[in-house]
Amino acid sequence: MMRILAIIILMFAVTECKPQSKDTEMKEHKHNPYYSRTDTTHLNVTDAEWKKILPAEVYRVARESGTEYPFTGEYWDSEAKGTYYCAVCGNKLFRSTAKFASSCGWPSFFESVNPDAVNYWPDNSMGMSRIEVECARCDSHLGHIFDDGPKPTGKRYCMNSIVLDFEPDGK
Numbered sequence: 001m002m003r004i005l006a007i008i009i010l011m012f013a014v015t016e017c018k019p020q021s022k023d024t025e026m027k028e029h030k031h032n033p034y035y036s037r038t039d040t041t042h043l044n045v046t047d048a049e050w051k052k053i054l055p056a057e058v059y060r061v062a063r064e065s066g067t068e069y070p071f072t073g074e075y076w077d078s079e080a081k082g083t084y085y086c087a088v089c090g091n092k093l094f095r096s097t098a099k100f101a102s103s104c105g106w107p108s109f110f111e112s113v114n115p116d117a118v119n120y121w122p123d124n125s126m127g128m129s130r131i132e133v134e135c136a137r138c139d140s141h142l143g144h145i146f147d148d149g150p151k152p153t154g155k156r157y158c159m160n161s162i163v164l165d166f167e168p169d170g171k
């Protein structure tokens, strides 16, 4: 009996560790009534509500200004053509044409898809003076922006993969 139980637990553990497929991702958004790639209305959703809806790691980065470990996210070295959306609310954020190879270990862009896609806030936490980047629709933390990016903007939007949803072109 114990052996069967152990096998069942192991099966669950293996399933949990599998990288999430796009189907799983879309299913997750089905439990998120605020997620939309077309509605641009600003959201006023409490953290308590987001905590019920979002996967724990998305919540930690998006709502508690967490940072994923460098070189661990899904998109840091991705060169695929497509569009990046906010994983919390579906807001369109970046195009792959503005993505560049950065050695920092996080997906990096030199501009957002449009000036209204994100907001900027001074962030003096962790003993550093930085500019935080938030999704303009849901106010979720996405990452930071720095002045060491490539032309034409000279900016580097240093984002967390976990709060981005990627949709390849042609789908």
Ligand SMILES: [Zn+2]
Pocket (backbone or CB within 6 Å): 086, 087, 088, 089, 090, 091, 135, 136, 137, 138, 139, 140
């Ligand atoms: Zn958002």
